[in-house]
Amino acid sequence: MKLYNKVERILTELHALGIDDDAPLSVDDLTPFDQYHYYGTEAVDHAAAAIGIDAQARVLEVGSGIGGPARYLASSTGCHVTALELQFDLNETAMHLTQRCALADSVAHVCGDVLDGGQNGGQFDALVSFLCFLHIPDREALFARCFNALKPGGRLYVEDFAKHTEPSAEEWVLLKDKILCPYLPTPTGYEDQLRAAGFEDVVAEDVSAAWASFTRERHDAWNARRERNLDLHGAEITDGMEDFYKTAADLSASGVLGGLRICARRP
Numbered sequence: 001m002k003l004y005n006k007v008e009r010i011l012t013e014l015h016a017l018g019i020d021d022d023a024p025l026s027v028d029d030l031t032p033f034d035q036y037h038y039y040g041t042e043a044v045d046h047a048a049a050a051i052g053i054d055a056q057a058r059v060l061e062v063g064s065g066i067g068g069p070a071r072y073l074a075s076s077t078g079c080h081v082t083a084l085e086l087q088f089d090l091n092e093t094a095m096h097l098t099q100r101c102a103l104a105d106s107v108a109h110v111c112g113d114v115l116d117g118g119q120n121g122g123q124f125d126a127l128v129s130f131l132c133f134l135h136i137p138d139r140e141a142l143f144a145r146c147f148n149a150l151k152p153g154g155r156l157y158v159e160d161f162a163k164h165t166e167p168s169a170e171e172w173v174l175l176k177d178k179i180l181c182p183y184l185p186t187p188t189g190y191e192d193q194l195r196a197a198g199f200e201d202v203v204a205e206d207v208s209a210a211w212a213s214f215t216r217e218r219h220d221a222w223n224a225r226r227e228r229n230l231d232l233h234g235a236e237i238t239d240g241m242e243d244f245y246k247t248a249a250d251l252s253a254s255g256v257l258g259g260l261r262i263c264a265r266r267p
């Protein structure tokens, strides 16, 4: 997955702060760099409050990246998180950062594909996922795996894209090639698919306007530090991030890409 392959970026940022590889870390040291979704820890706090994650909860995070949401959720609520990530290099980096934060007892990193169903067995009180499902077009299989992973009464919280207006042919090329998003449900279609998978109490909040602001500000902030980013990360990362941030901001501004925060419950 070419989108999230520059895992060294976070280590470069830590070096710039004078933090050596292998030095102990706090979760707060990392949160400016390890949240690969919109609104960072604020969104994770929202998820925890929305589905009632507490210190007793066993939580599965699907598509955990380099572990930012999982570490923050475990440290802020006291819950246990199993962080499932498809890509080996991200998962390795996530594990190493979690060890450096002394959180290995609270966050278990697992490398795998959610569609393989290795996390089945009804063992989780909650399942959270931030900007991962957009990469997985087989929603029937995905939601079946999510349903099976939860205990009866278990709660689901997902942040994901939805389609507001039909993308043009050119916009579909951008979605597929630059965002790696090959499929977009409508907001009501999303809710219907979750109900068809057996979920109840499905509630989707439309956060498109807030996400359009976030993606534009993220792009502008990255570009405002272009010289610094070139010095620190080099041209490939600086230009690659600029292009990705611009595409996300443009597709949000055009009204194609909508944002949803979805809660549901396994009966």
Ligand SMILES: C[S@@+](CC[C@H](N)C(=O)[O-])C[C@H]1O[C@@H](n2cnc3c(N)ncnc32)[C@H](O)[C@@H]1O
Residues within 6 Å of the ligand: 001, 004, 034, 035, 036, 037, 062, 063, 064, 065, 066, 067, 068, 069, 084, 085, 086, 087, 090, 112, 113, 114, 115, 129, 130, 131, 132, 135, 136
């Ligand atoms: C936008 S990143 C978000 C990472 C993390 N949730 C965060 O907010 O920091 C999406 C992640 O989902 C992972 N992913 C995509 N498809 C997956 C799958 N089928 N199973 C598990 N992880 C997947 C990607 O490798 C990527 O790390």
